[in-house]
Structure formats: C-alpha cells, structure tokens
Amino acid sequence: MSLGLTRAQWLAVLAVLVALALLPLGLKRFGIYMLSLWCVFVVAGHGLNLTMGYAGQISLGHAAFFGIGAYASALLVQAGWSFWLALPAAGAICVAAGLVVGFPALRVQHHYLAFATLGFNVLAWLFFRNEEWLTGGNFGVRNITRPALFGRSLDGDLAFFYACLALMAAASYATAWLLATPWGRAFAALRDNPIRAESLGIDIRAYTLAAFALGALYAGVAGAFFAPLVGYIDPSPFHLTHSLAFMMAIIVGGAGRFFGPFLGIAVLILLPEWLRGISGGALTRIAQEWYLVGFGVLVMAMVVWCPGGLLGLAGRLRRRA
C-alpha cells in the first residue's frame, strides 16, 4: 500500500531505516541500549498519539498500560511461555484493560476523562507495588531473559536492538496504514467534533472504545519488549509521573502528527542522556540538572505559542522562509 507517499518519499524512509540500523555500529553498549529504549518508547508513543493526538481522548494512564504489558510478558515468560506467545497475550490483556478504561470515556469527557485515566494509573501502580505474590512488589521481577527468534538468540545488545527497531518499523507502518483507512478519518472526526461525527453516522461509542483499546495495545506490546530489554522491572517506571511525561512528549513532538512521537520521545529520553554523555563543563551539568524544569517550561511554551509541537514549529518556519 502506498499510504500516499511518493516513490522518493519511500526511498527516504528506507534510507532512514538503514541509517538507524547502521548507527549502533558506531556506538558503545549504553548508546545501543538508549536507542533500543527509544524504539520501544516510540511504539508506546504511537499508541498515545492515536488515542490522544488523533482521536482526541485525553489519556493520562499510558504508563499503566505499558506496565501491564511489561509485567504480563515477563511473568508469562518466567512461567515457561515462549516470548512470542507471551507477546500477543500481553497485547490482549492490554486491549481488555483499554476497553475497561475507555468505558468511562463514554460517559464523561475532557477533564473528567483525564482524571479517570489518571486514577486508573494510580490503581495499576498500587497493584504492581502491593500484590507481591504476583509482581514481586517493590523488589520487582528479576532476570527477565531475552527471547530467541528462528533459533537465533536475541540476547546480545545489538541483536535485541534490531528486534526493537523491527518492532518500531512494523508499528509505524501499522499506524500509517491505520491512519489512511476510514478508521483514521473517523478518529479525527471524533476529535474535532464528536456530535457532528455522530450525525454523520460514525458510531462514536465504538470509536472511542477502539481508540483506547488501540492505544493500550501499542503500549502493551512496547511494554512486552521493554521488560526483556531492561531485564528487570519494578513498579517505578509505570508511575503516574511517567504517564504525564509520555503525554508531554507527544505534545512537544506534535500531537496528531505521525512523526510527533519520534521527535517527542527523543527530546524526552535521548536528549538528557546525550547531555550527560558530553563530558561536562559547568554549563552541561546545569543543563542536565535543570532538564526536567526546562522540559516543563517547554511544554507550557508549546501549548501557549505553538500547539502543533516542534513539528508544527518546523513547518511554520519553513513556510515563512
């Protein structure tokens, strides 16, 4: 399917993929790890971008879906399942959870929905922390093994990076495809004017639920890769603050724009690590310490002056030039 891209654009996408595949050859172990992390978070970011950026349903519980996927896959693998069976299972559990969370969205909108999803995140986090018999509580799940594919172990950092990159490419393609279908149009209609969408015959109940279920599916699959990537999970990466960070990353990158998550997640997780990597004069140390402050201010500035995010800003500058 062409997805509305010209041949030159497809070639550009291919070139970027090849560049990404070659990039880790010049990186040390930590660099490869950070790039893998970026791939995994971008997949989760696509999910939130679908729910929030395209379908307009504010979701402040994305880290919880991410966590459910991570715990589900880690625990199933430890119970002896193959990772490739645990992965769809984790996705299915997240879809179910997404439907449950989407249900209040049928009754309430906007800020109420923000609180409902936020509450779900708090509850999921309490569950991860308190149900020690299942999740190991604060001690978490240790020694999560990486899977093998077609008899080849993905245990090495580089091998697992390629798995994460393949996942990101597949998820990105799926997103682009979905957005080109009538579903994608219906999501945008739901965001822009739900009542009008309804009068045009779009079943807004079904689409609202679908938006949540899809977002959760992406987050769950990303979480399922996150667990073997870091090798150890405890409740902390799935706290509410990370849901908020996810959401702000999408806003900073550009909500409702296909490339938004790539950029937003890079600003959120790659940029501070890069700052840390620069051998530090006083200035980089200050920049690193105040990074999250700057990020918060950037989010405010974005919403006030540039609702399209960094991508929107780039577009605006290009038009002016």
Next chain:
Amino acid sequence: MADLVQLLVSGCATGAVYALAAMGFVLLWQTSGTINFAQGEFVMLPAFAMLAGLALGLPLPLAFLASLVVAALVLGAAFKRVVVDPLVRAGVLPLVVATLGLSLAAKHAVRVGFSAEAQPFPQIFPEGVWNVLGVRVSAADVGTLLVAGALLAALHLFITRTLFGRSMQACAQNPDAARVLGIDVAGMILATFVINALLAACAALLVTPVWFARFDMGEAIGLKAFFAAIIGGFNQMRGALLGGILLGVLENLAAAYLSAQYKDGVALALFVLVILFRPEGLLGRAEERKV
C-alpha cells in the same frame, strides 16, 4: 468506639485540608473554566516559601504572611496572566497540558534548587493528646480542623454575604449578564485566582508540619483535591467541602479496617462510583454538552 471517634476526627482534619485545596480548584473552574493540574504544587511552593522565610530568620507567622503575599502575586496574578490568559479561549485541554508542564517545572525546580530530601517544618499546634470523655484526640488534629473550618466558613460568608463575593458568583454563573450589570468581570476572575493561591498557602501551613516539605508533596495533595472536587460536584463549593471531608474520613477508615496499602485507592473507588452513577458529583448540577 474510642478508636473510631479518633479516626473520624483525624480524618476530618485531613479532609478539611483536602477541601481547602479542592475549594480553590472549584473556584477557578467556576469563574474561568480553568482546570489547574498544578494545584498540588500551589500547596508545595508556599511551603518552601515559608521555609525560605524561616531560613532568613523570620518567625513563622511573618514567614507565613510573606508566603501569602508571594503566593497571591506569583501563583495568583502571574499564573493567570502568563499561563491562563493566552490559553483560556483554546478550550479545556490545552490548559490541562500547560498546567501539567507547570507542575513538572515547579517540582523539579524545587528539587534541584532547594533539596530532594524532605525538610522538617515547625509544628504550628502544641503537641499532645487530649482525653475527652475517654476518647483520645490529638491537639494537632483539632487545631487543623478548627483553622480549616474557620477558613472555609469565612470563605463561604465572603462569597454569599458580601457584594464582592456575590459579584464573583455572578461572573461564574453568567459572565455576560454580569458585565451588563457593571461588574468588572476580569477583576473578579483575577480575584478568584488570588483567593485560590491564598487558600493553597493556608493548606500548606496546615499540612506541611504533618507531611514535611518535599518537592513532590503536591502530587498527593493535588490528586486528592481533584478527586474531592469531582466526588462532591465540580460546580459546587459545598461539593468540594463534602468531597474533601468524605475522602479524608473514608481513607482513614479504610486504612484502619481494610488495607493500609490501598488507602490511596479509596479516592479512586469513590470517584469511579461517582462518575458511573452520578457524573455531576454528589451535590453537583449536570452541565450541558455544547456543540
């Protein structure tokens, strides 16, 4: 039985602090349609302002007064001017996102600029436990309850009995009509922002001796204030009061009799019940969906 009474009293004390924060939240929503996701940080920042005052050698009452002034200027007027005014026409969501950004920035500015550790804060009530008819209640709980109760009562009288307060209400109910009647709508909205900041600073004074001053103390308070406001009814000041007290008491009872680990889940459970069965809140009125 004695235990129960004790739990009720301390629950009411905590709940009254929630109600203070929730009240400001509801006020902002009523007059300007602002959802302030940084409400918790509006409690945290005055706490650190007071600590800064104490560090400069001011006695606590003076430090408190200074923090009231700073809160009114920064968290009231400047917040409205810089963050809310440019966004208020864009709808609810951009403001939610912007205040989330503000909350993140404020939290980490305090963490980096002040300290990541919990800071001790002077007790404002005498320590000790009173024995009333065989029931033991702590002086701090009673003091908190009395002060918060007095503040809420004063606010209620101010809003319902004074011309200024009635004008504020008019702006909340129908800004156009209020303008026709010669009320300075912009001034009234500014006043609610200042009142919100003052209430948050008072909540900081009451809660910090118990919880200690920490850069992330606002997370818990902010969440409880939101949930209290929604449970009670987002568009009713009485609702915020009811929601706050209900939450404080039920949390205490749940921690004592059900599970201390899931204490923070009480607010959620109540909230889910409310939005499923009575989305406008216990005391609220339904708002119409606008095209």
